[in-house]
Amino acid sequence: MDTSRTCTRCKAVKPATEFHRSQHRADGLSTRCRVCANEILKRWKRRDVDATVKRGGLLPREGHDHPAVFYLLWALNSKITVMSSGCWEWSGLRFSPGYGRLDLDGVQYRVHRLVYQYCVGDLPEELVVCHHCDNPPCCNPDHLFIGTKQDNLIDALTKGRGRQLLRKEDVIAIRQAASSGDISLQEVADRYGVSVDTIRNIIHRRTWKFLV
Numbered sequence: 001m002d003t004s005r006t007c008t009r010c011k012a013v014k015p016a017t018e019f020h021r022s023q024h025r026a027d028g029l030s031t032r033c034r035v036c037a038n039e040i041l042k043r044w045k046r047r048d049v050d051a052t053v054k055r056g057g058l059l060p061r062e063g064h065d066h067p068a069v070f071y072l073l074w075a076l077n078s079k080i081t082v083m084s085s086g087c088w089e090w091s092g093l094r095f096s097p098g099y100g101r102l103d104l105d106g107v108q109y110r111v112h113r114l115v116y117q118y119c120v121g122d123l124p125e126e127l128v129v130c131h132h133c134d135n136p137p138c139c140n141p142d143h144l145f146i147g148t149k150q151d152n153l154i155d156a157l158t159k160g161r162g163r164q165l166l167r168k169e170d171v172i173a174i175r176q177a178a179s180s181g182d183i184s185l186q187e188v189a190d191r192y193g194v195s196v197d198t199i200r201n202i203i204h205r206r207t208w209k210f211l212v
Contacts, residue, residue: 007033009040022068026105030068037068057088058119058141069118076102076111080139087138098136115139116146128152150210166192171208178203 003016008031020030020037030037057080058073060066079092079100090100090111100111112131117123119141130152133143166174170192177183178199185203189196201207 005029007031007036009033009036020066020068040071058115058139061119061121064118072114073118076115076139085133085135086140087133087135087143088140089135089137090139094137100137100139112136112139112144115141116144120144121146166194166202166208168208168211171202171211174199174202 004013005016005019006013007019010033012033014033016029018033018035020032020034021028022030025031032040057077060069060073076090079090080088081091082088092111093101093103095101095108095110102109102111102114110129113123113129116129123129123146126148127146128149128151129144130147131138131143132145133140135143174188174192177188178185185196185199189199192199198207
């Protein structure tokens with residue numbers, strides 16, 4: 001099997017071993033050979049690291065100064081706007097709730113998760129990245145912390161985020177009413193002032209999962 005590939009920068013055909021590994025590409029390899037990657041990295045470090053620190057920007061955490069990580073953070077920095085509030089807002093594509101979105105090789109990533117993983121600390125798959133600032137497009141590492149989905153829900157309730165119209169007692173009553181079959185979902189939704197979709201999500205435990 002031919003394991004050679006062409007560097008997108010110098011256009012030279014080289015063995016796969018001459019390319020850095022990249023978990024964000026389908027084939028697991030960077031598009032630039034090691035020689036080109038290291039040349040670009042040296043230039044970036046010399047020219048841009050100091051400027052990034054001065055203006056506010058993303059730098060890799062200790063042990064993650066791999067060329068591929070620098071490229072990723074370089075790309076992220078180009079779409080970050082430092083706000084007077086201290087938030088670093090993502091100006092690129094966003095998911096519907098406002099979280100930053102980055103598309104890599106057909107896969108959509110949440111920017112604040114990438115930032116936490118490469119700038120703050122390890123990120124177990126089962127945990128979520130929350131915002132101290134309660135600002136979804138923010139990707140300032142100092143504003144991010146990790147927790148369980150329940151932690152995130154409690155944080156949202158504590159801050160009064162969104163239209164938290166239901167209490168635990170309401171959710172229990174909604175599930176009991178649905179299981180009895182004596183009342184329609186629309187009637188339940190009207191009673192609590194929420195949508196039918198909200199009621200369905202509660203019944204099927206897509207929301208309020210922690211409440212048995």
